[in-house]
Amino acid sequence: MTRAVQFAALAATGLLTGILAGGVLTAQAMAGQPANVYAAVARPTHLTFAFPMMAIMLVAVSATAALLIAQRRPVIAMALLLLLVAVATTLVVNVPLNGQMISEWPAHGIPPDWTQVRDRWNAWHLLRTAMSIVAFGSLVTAALLRPSGNVVDGGPLADQVKTSQGEDCREPGENR
Secondary structure, three states: HHHHHHHHHHHHHHHHHHHHEEEEEHHHHHHHOHHHHHHHHHEEEEEEOHHHHHHHHHHHHHHHHHHHHOHHHHHHHHHHHHHHHHHHHHHHHHHHHHHHHHHHHHHOOOOOHHHHHHHHHHHEEEEHHHHHHHHHHHHHHHHOOOOOOEOOOOOOOOOOOOOOEEEEOOOOOOOO
16 A cells, blocks of 8 residues: 555646746746747646646645655655645745736736736746746655665665664565
């Protein structure tokens, strides 16, 4: 069960991180574009990603929380905290700005301060992307390192199967 939860946390957080990183790259590509081009790309992009992003975030947070309950490791707690802050950033800053671009711009035209809206969205998006990258790295670290600090199967510490207290730290069923 723990492996399935760990897989779900890694897969969802990895997918989330990849999507967010793609958004950073898209923002860089769009940086010099005029307002009409930016709006023509941003509106359908935000409409397309709204539901899948919320679903992926929900799975990432839920699976990471379940993994923390199962393993109670600080590195997993850090991943969960970072994911929660990334979700909060999304809900408090990015989603309202998306709503403004999706609803108000088509009805009232692109506002004169559209670059400020874009730049604010991009800054907060970069922050949530960085949090997601570190959360994913934390989950990868948790998957590769046993709670004892030894590397899982075949890593550089694989031959060192004793803890500092001389206890065998291999998982049940591993070759002994």
